[in-house]
Amino acid sequence: MTAAAASPSPPESGPKPGPIEALGKTTAIINPMASSGAAKKRWEQVREVLEIQFPGLDARYTEEPGHASELCREALEGGADTILSVGGDGTTNEVLAGFVDQNGNNRFPRATLAILAAGTGGDFQRMFGRGRIQRQVERLVAAQPRLIDYGLARYTDVDGRLRTRPFLNVASVGVSGEVVRRVNQSNAQLGATFKYLVGTLKGVRIWRNVQVMIQHDDEIDTVPVDGEPPGRRVDLTLGIVGNGQYFGAGMWVCPDAKIDDGQFDCIEVTGMSRTKLTATLAKVFRGKHLRTKGIAHHHATRVAFTPISDDADVPIEIDGEQVGRLPARFELKAGALRVRIG
Numbered sequence: 001m002t003a004a005a006a007s008p009s010p011p012e013s014g015p016k017p018g019p020i021e022a023l024g025k026t027t028a029i030i031n032p033m034a035s036s037g038a039a040k041k042r043w044e045q046v047r048e049v050l051e052i053q054f055p056g057l058d059a060r061y062t063e064e065p066g067h068a069s070e071l072c073r074e075a076l077e078g079g080a081d082t083i084l085s086v087g088g089d090g091t092t093n094e095v096l097a098g099f100v101d102q103n104g105n106n107r108f109p110r111a112t113l114a115i116l117a118a119g120t121g122g123d124f125q126r127m128f129g130r131g132r133i134q135r136q137v138e139r140l141v142a143a144q145p146r147l148i149d150y151g152l153a154r155y156t157d158v159d160g161r162l163r164t165r166p167f168l169n170v171a172s173v174g175v176s177g178e179v180v181r182r183v184n185q186s187n188a189q190l191g192a193t194f195k196y197l198v199g200t201l202k203g204v205r206i207w208r209n210v211q212v213m214i215q216h217d218d219e220i221d222t223v224p225v226d227g228e229p230p231g232r233r234v235d236l237t238l239g240i241v242g243n244g245q246y247f248g249a250g251m252w253v254c255p256d257a258k259i260d261d262g263q264f265d266c267i268e269v270t271g272m273s274r275t276k277l278t279a280t281l282a283k284v285f286r287g288k289h290l291r292t293k294g295i296a297h298h299h300a301t302r303v304a305f306t307p308i309s310d311d312a313d314v315p316i317e318i319d320g321e322q323v324g325r326l327p328a329r330f331e332l333k334a335g336a337l338r339v340r341i342g
């Protein structure tokens with residue numbers, strides 16, 4: 001489900017440039033397997049330039065899923081000022097997890113997360129214009145660090161354990177979890193866009209809406225005097241908790257989201273039939289879906305999704321990885337992460 005080429009990609013207007021701040025002691029964490037191995041080649045194309053710009057640059061390759069978090073934590077504990085994530089959204093998500101403690105708070109608020117998108121979908125980067133990696137390096141060198149928000153998800157993982165995981169871009173629940181599950185299991189040699197499109201059509205075909213309670217902000221944790229807790233009981237098709245704007249390799253799902261506005265953009269698609277959902281996809285590629293019947297848009301800093309039935313298996317995905325299922329809560333960590341984006 002993607003229309004990278006068709007979607008307008010408005011570059012974000014950041015603060016006015018001042019004197020360039022050095023990256024300081026920098027560790028690059030490269031996922032050589034991102035974008036089916038293309039990330040390694042992309043990194044090699046810019047490695048020398050980066051080593052000249054940033055003397056002492058320490059480059060580490062990941063060896064398996066989850067390794068980027070470990071490498072990041074080690075580097076930060078060893079005094080790194082900047083961690084440069086080179087891979088896709090999944091790699092950057094793992095690097096971000098290396099910044100945070102068990103409660104999801106940033107342990108290293110003075111350190112900077114720098115990003116070079118070298119993965120498949122690269123949805124986070126789309127807000128800033130994507131471009132070739134050489135162009136991203138030029139932008140990275142000239143960029144000022146800025147403080148942005150990130151999200152924290154608490155959910156049940158596929159083995160039934162409670163988990164906490166940060167996210168930088170978008171978390172979502174419902175049909176999207178089914179789609180991501182299919183896309184990430186697919187070995188088909190297709191471009192990101194086409195792979196998501198196929199996964200979306202398959203995921204939508206088997207999806208059945210499910211009764212879920214959605215609560216925002218103070219509705220969460222309010223003890224009901226009698227009857228139901230505050231919130232909305234809906235027939236959920238899709239729930240989006242957006243810090244960034246794009247997901248699904250180019251779907252412009254939260255066109256108004258800003259990564260530093262101190263709030264999530266929450267999009268809730270409810271009671272939608274499969275036929276209407278498929279028909280609405282074209283609008284999502286253009287960011288024109290917010291006024292569609294059955295789609296609600298809210299801002300919140302905390303969101304909870306709780307299935308009405310204990311047996312319901314409602315998948316969730318975080319930054320493009322299908323990680324578990326409902327119940328889940330999402331909380332914003334406002335202005336808590338220093339980033340530099342190429």
Ligand SMILES: Nc1ncnc2c1ncn2[C@@H]1O[C@H](COP(=O)(O)OP(=O)(O)OP(=O)(O)O)[C@@H](O)[C@H]1O
Nearest residue numbers: 034035062063064065088089090091119120121122
């Ligand atoms: N050395 C490795 N070998 C195999 N898998 C790895 C390795 N390092 C990281 N991974 C896993 O690779 C997966 C995909 O990485 P990532 O999301 O960065 O790339 P992508 O899927 O190509 O890009 P995008 O998410 O932007 O579409 C992640 O789940 C990550 O855990």
